[in-house]
Amino acid sequence: MAKDVEVTVADIARLGGVGRAAVSNWRRRHDDFPQPVGGTSVNPVFSLAEVRRWLLAHSEGKKLPEREWLWQDLRACTASDDPAELIADLGAFLVYLHRNRADWAELSAADDATVATELPRRVHAVCAEILDDPPTPHSLAKVEVPLLRRLADLADADGPATTFGFLRDRWFELHSRRTYATPEPVAKLMAELAGLAAEAVLDPACGTGALLEPFRSRPNGPPGLLLGQELDAATARLTAVHLAFGSARVKIAPGDSLRNDAFPDVLVDTVVCYPPFNDRAWGYEELAADPRWDYGLPPRMESELAWVQHALAHLKPGGTAVLVMPPAAANRRSGRRIRSQLIRRGALRAVIALPQGAVPNMAVALMLWVLRRPADARAPEHVLMVDTATRPVDFARVAADAWARFDRGEHADEPGVSTAVPVVELLDDAVDLTPARYLVPPAEDLTPERITAEGEKIATLLRATADLIPAVEALGESGNLPTVPLAELERRGMLTIHQSMSAANFSLLLSDLPFFTLEELLGEKRPDDVAPPSVLAQHVIAVEPGDVLVTQHATRLIALVVANRCVVPGPRVTLLRPDPERLDPHFLAGFVSGSTNVRHYTGTGSRLFTDIRRAEIPLLPIEEQRAYGEAFRRLTDFGRDLRHAAAMGEDLIRLISDGLTQRIVRPAGTHTNGTR
Structure with missing residues (x-):
């Protein structure tokens, strides 16, 4: 018998196809609305069965969102509070629909008992074509066949991949602290830097599979092989099913890549990775003699350098790795020896600073390190440095273009953005790999005409800004409302x-x-x-x-x-x-x-x-509100323009200062015999 699951206010809003505010109104205005069965006063939870009865009685013929109801009914099918195994098996069923819809059409014509008995075997057979060592989806036999038919109908309407994406997203919401998805622009940039034509790709800390997703279909040639390892076993299986909707073969293993590498003897064309940062328990003691540390034993506090060498150890000669790295890894004193070895032996090929905000919820701007396993003894003479901080809108295109030119051996220098730095300049006492340190500021058109024009521009803005100050008058004794x-x-x-x-x-x-x-x-x-x-x-x-x-x-x-x-x-x-x-x-x-x-x-x-x-x-009366509102609007515009004028003022100060020191202009009224 299916259990009665608990639903939140947000769940009820989805089930009713309304906003959360509407649910709050229902609770206040309808005495028969279900009472909470748990949770807290701020975040109460309700019985799904009671909510179902109430919504059906008050829907007034409104069509309720089928996929939300199906999700809650599927949750009720599992005795566990974590439906990860069920969702993975349902995903395998959707992969089966994606690849062999005709077989399901034939099987679904049979009675429910036959479908329940036969379906796991057929799903396993189809998934075995894509997934290495696919588990048999035993939990499908526990799902009522009418629910599977509803899921198949939803897949017909939305597509099997989209339908699984919905189920997967709902699971992620239940376990938001267990997973993090790399933003798509960053994932696509990393794939482009590494090369989308790779036959075999590994992500040793794959999480939700965002970095492997761009490789699901090769642009040319036969399907590739996607390998991944993820510490959380439930996430690993969901990721494997998610990637199986592409044409590549997939193997995602659970476990800790550094301590228990699932692919110890495997060499691939490409490694992409967003490793965990600042991990003090990465295995320093037990892995001290590990053969992967070809460039030096990573310091205890430099777990990121362990991941860098793990990636290099899995590359074929000439293969490329792209890793997300914290900015501190570029200049921490403890890691300078390994950074030096990476440069001297030609493994580090590029460092790309991403703009602030490219990876949300990070207080610092992260970097991409592009590495290549040396194919011969001749080390490259330059390392590409790219800083996209000034190009936040098109940072991915800027970085990809700079790398493409550099990798082809072409001129890659762009003032303020990118430059090819000679290896000898990097090998100083600090071995600092911060790109901004090596970039030449862009040349400016520093002329008397420009200085004058910028001064007039800010003067005009200040006059217009002053006009925004709203006129006010004393309110008198009626101030308290x-x-x-x-x-x-x-x-x-x-x-x-x-x-x-x-x-x-x-x-x-x-x-x-x-x-x-x-x-x-x-x-x-x-x-x-x-x-x-x-x-x-x-x-x-x-x-x-x-x-x-x-x-x-x-x-x-x-x-x-x-x-x-x-x-x-x-x-x-x-x-x-x-x-x-x-x-x-x-x-x-x-x-x-x-x-x-x-x-x-x-x-x-x-x-x-x-x-x-x-x-x-x-x-207040609406007309009086609008008078206040106009004053508040003018104050908002005044503050914004004032901050804009302050920023322009800083630029003007620098322009005039540079003009004076570089003898482009002189103080008005000054007459000297000096020459420019």
Whole structure:
């Protein structure tokens, strides 16, 4: 008998095809709404069976999202709280549908008992063509055949790979701390640097398989071989099934690659890897005499250099490895001997600094190290250094183009971006591999005309900025107005409140969608206009003009009224959607972020608690709200332009200073006999 699983408010919203705010309204307005069966007052959980009965009774003929109901019904099929094995077996079934739909059409015509008996064997036979040592999907026999038929129907509508992606994403949400997916632009860049035509590719710390995914289909030639190792056994199996939707053969092994290498004698064309950083327990003591340390024993605190040598040990002569590395690995004193050996023997070919934010949730800008196992005794004379910090929009193209030119032996120097550094310049006492250290600043057009034009530009901006200061007058004795919390305004239907997902889930599921950055919310950068996403997951809300985005920064809240962009809110951002006929958005944003509201968020310590529903605003007539809103809007524009003018001012200071010191200009009214 299937168990009754517990569902959260977010799950109920998905099952009903609504937002979380609607579920909150149901709980307040309907006495017959199911009561929580566990969880906490902030995050309650409910009985799926009770929620099912309530939603079916109140759906009023509305078509409910089938895949969400199927997901919860599948969760109920397993006695374990972790359905990883079931999802992997269902994924194997979807691979079977992907590769042999005709066989399923024949088998599904039989009765349920025959399907339950025969299906595991047929799925195993098909998966054996792709997966090395595929386990027999025994749990399929435990799933009611009608559920499998529903899953097959969903795969017919959405495609088997997309359907498995949905199941896999739901599992990742349940276990967001166990996995991390490398952003697609970085994964594609690493594949391009390594060479997409590789016959055999290894990722020794493969996680969700994001770095192997670009290699699932070779552009030319027969299918390749994808090898991976992942510490978490459940993630390893899900990754193997995910990659099996391509044309390559796949083998993903569980275990620790450094301590228990699953492929000890295997040499491949390409290694890609995003290793764990700062791992003090990587095995320094037991692996001290390991033959992989051909370039020197990695220091105890330099686990990343152990992964570098592990990758090189698995390469064929001439093979290429691309690893994500922390910037400290480029200049830590403890690792300079190994860095020196990598350079002297021609293994390190390029260091590429990624822009800040290319890998979300990292406080520093990461690097890519491109390595090649030497094919002969002649070491290269140069190492490519690339810094894409100034090119965040097209960083992948810039890095790939620089590497392609360098690898062909062509001129790869671009001022401020890339340069080929002679090996002798790198082999000093520090052996510092930070690209910015070796780049020549781009030449500037430093002329008297440019200096004058920049000065006039900032003067014009300052005059326009001063005009933005709103005119105000004394309020008198009527300054104290009764205020109402946002929770009450939501109850009255004057606005809705939408909470964003966690940063971990955001980076896993939505990192490829455009979202508001902290710089945009702070007003330090004007938001770019982008086209709205064509398709959004049902539980994801798109930002609309007039919405108010609120986020925490240091010990204050920042609120921004959206003008003309339609994107997802971003991690840790609350979206307020006011009814513009009853609540002016600029008025709302101004009072929510005001200093008087801080008392509603601050606890006993210095931490800010962002329960936005406790924020209070006065209720004024809509025309008066709009007058306040216009003042707040002008203040927002004033602050943004003032920060922009300050940045321009710093540039102007540098321009005039360089002009004076380089004898391009002189102080006005100065008459000397000096020559330029």
